[in-house]
Amino acid sequence: MFEPNKKVLTKNEAGKRILHNMRNKWATQVNDIMTAKGIIWDPGKKKIDDYSLHNYHVLRIALGKLTRQEQNFFNVLTQAPFYAVHCTDSFDVVNKGSDLTLYSRKNLISKGIRFNEDNTQPVDISMLGNDGYVFFSLEIGLPLLKTSSRFGSIFYKVAYSHSVFRNSSMVLTDQVALVIPRCHIPELSREAVRILETREFNRHAIIFNGKMFSVLGLAYSIILANRSLPPADQQVILSARNDTQLSNIVNSFYRPEIRVPKMVSLKSDEYSINMDHYKPRVMSSGESDDGWSGMDSSGSGSDYSDTED
Numbered sequence: 223m224f225e226p227n228k229k230v231l232t233k234n235e236a237g238k239r240i241l242h243n244m245r246n247k248w249a250t251q252v253n254d255i256m257t258a259k260g261i262i263w264d265p266g267k268k269k270i271d272d273y274s275l276h277n278y279h280v281l282r283i284a285l286g287k288l289t290r291q292e293q294n295f296f297n298v299l300t301q302a303p304f305y306a307v308h309c310t311d312s313f314d315v316v317n318k319g320s321d322l323t324l325y326s327r328k329n330l331i332s333k334g335i336r337f338n339e340d341n342t343q344p345v346d347i348s349m350l351g352n353d354g355y356v357f358f359s360l361e362i363g364l365p366l367l368k369t370s371s372r373f374g375s376i377f378y379k380v381a382y383s384h385s386v387f388r389n390s391s392m393v394l395t396d397q398v399a400l401v402i403p404r405c406h407i408p409e410l411s412r413e414a415v416r417i418l419e420t421r422e423f424n425r426h427a428i429i430f431n432g433k434m435f436s437v438l439g440l441a442y443s444i445i446l447a448n449r450s451l452p453p454a455d456q457q458v459i460l461s462a463r464n465d466t467q468l469s470n471i472v473n474s475f476y477r478p479e480i481r482v483p484k485m486v487s488l489k490s491d492e493y494s495i496n497m498d499h500y501k502p503r504v505m506s507s508g509e510s511d512d513g514w515s516g517m518d519s520s521g522s523g524s525d526y527s528d529t530e531d
Contacts, residue, residue, distance in 0.1 A: 242388075245386075245388065245483070246389060248389070248483040249483045251354075251483070252326075252483035252484060253269065253270040253391070254269065255351065255354055256270070256350065256351040256352050256354060256355075257269060257351070258351070259351030260349055260350045260351030261348055261349045261350075261351075262349050262350060262397065262398075262425050262426075264426075270391060270429065270431045271431050273426055273429050273431070274391070274429060274430045274431035274432070274435050274439070275435075277426075277427050277428070277429065277430060277439060278435055278438065278439055278442075280427070281439065281442040281443060281446060282442065284446055285442060285445060285446055288445065291457075291460045292445050294460070295445065295459070295460040295461075295462070296441050296442075296445060298462075298468070299440075299441045299468055299472075300437050300438065300441050302362045302363075302465065302468050303362060303381070303383075303465065304360060304362055304381075304382035304383070304437070305360070305361050305362070305363070305364065305380065305381055305382055306358035306359070306360060306379070306382050307359045307360070307361055307366070307368055307377055307378070307379050308324060308356070308357070308358050308377070308379075308486075309359075309368070309373040309375070309377055309378075310324075310373060310374040310376055310378070311374035311375060311502075312337075312374070312376070315378075316495075320490035321487065321488065321489055321490055322378060322486070322487070322488040322490075322493050323485065323487050323488075324356045324378075324485060324486040325356065325484070325485045326353060326354050326355050326356050326483070326485065327347075327354075328354045328484075329354075343398075345398055346398055349397075349398050350397055350398060354483060354484060355481035355482060355484075356481070356482045356484075356485060356486050357373075357482075358380075358479070358480040358482070359477070359478065359479065359480070360382070360392075360472060360473075360478040360479075361379070361469050361472075361473075362465045362466075362468045362469035362472060363465030363469060365465075366379060366496045367469055367473075369499050375499050375500045375501045376495065376496075376497055376500055377495070377496040377497075377499075378493050378494070378495055379493060379494045379495075379496065380488060380492060380493040380494075382433070382480075384488070384492060386482060386486050387433050387480065387482065388432070388433055389482075389483060390432075390433060390436070390480050390481055390482045390483075391429060391430065391432070391436065391480075391481045392429070392430050392436035392440065392478055392479065393428050393429045393430075393481070394423070394429075394439075394440065394443060394476040394477070394478055395423060395428060395476050395477045395478075395479070396477065396479065397425050400422075400423045400425065401477060402418075402419055402421055402423070403419075403474060403475075403476065403477045404419065404474070405418050405474045406470045406473065406474045407458065407459075407470055407471065407474050410455050410458060411452060413451075413452055413455075414451045414452055414458075417450055417451055418447070418451070418474065418475065421447070428476075436480075440472065440476065440478060443475070443476065444459075444471065444472070444475045444476070447475055448460070448475075459471055
């Protein structure tokens with residue numbers, strides 16, 4: 223029976239609710255498969271939310287009360303205009319209406335879509351079980367800072383505030399290689415650079431689930447790592463305010479990888495494309511044009527080529 227006081231959803235509102243529920247279901251399925259399948263995960267003990275919440279609480283306890291400067295930096299960083307960047311060599315990810323569709327490796331295979339499999343290392347799949355995700359790197363500010371990637375030379379950039387990232391997760395660097403990024407902050411002393419580039423990461427301690435915890439986890443991780451630097455260098459980090467400075471800090475302290483379950487679908491006005499550094503894919507000898515469709519050459523893992531100079 224119709225309830226007079228119950229709000230009647232418009233077609234658009236109903237569609238958004240259905241999509242929201244579907245993404246929640248996808249996230250649960252893909253996350254559970256990853257932690258059950260990947261070698262690095264504790265067998266039968268934890269879900270991705272458990273790792274995420276544990277890591278968040280460990281950070282908060284380790285940090286204690288933030289100083290005034292740290293709090294100001296935290297506020298600036300967490301409110302910065304974050305953008306997710308996907309790299310590929312494929313034009314087929316954009317349809318005739320200029321809408322963008324990206325599939326995970328697992329979805330490409332299930333749909334029978336051929337793609338460049340060289341971008342995925344078998345060790346990533348066996349150790350992490352993360353072939354159910356679409357991968358993005360992270361930048362701050364709309365202008366593209368990344369100039370090259372091992373995954374391709376066409377760059378698709380979308381605001382991290384987009385609802386497609388609500389159910390995404392983030393790892394602070396590649397969980398298999400545990401790559402320590404090179405420092406891109408010229409104002410830092412040699413000692414600070416040495417400290418940053420000789421850190422060690424724990425695979426389980428660098429993952430956060432959901433957009434909110436991902437941003438908070440990233441910000442708190444940077445502040446905690448910053449405390450290990452000489453006082454003058456700490457001030458350099460905490461005084462950063464513009465987008466370029468903040469993006470350099472994020473990608474000098476860590477190399478964040480955003481994971482979106484199953485697929486990403488964006489309208490033409492919801493992303494930007496950059497082909498300034500496009501290089502046509504060179505086929506190896508004996509490889510034909512129809513050897514792969516290039517629907518998406520998304521890799522299963524971080525882009526740790528360190529090319530944001």
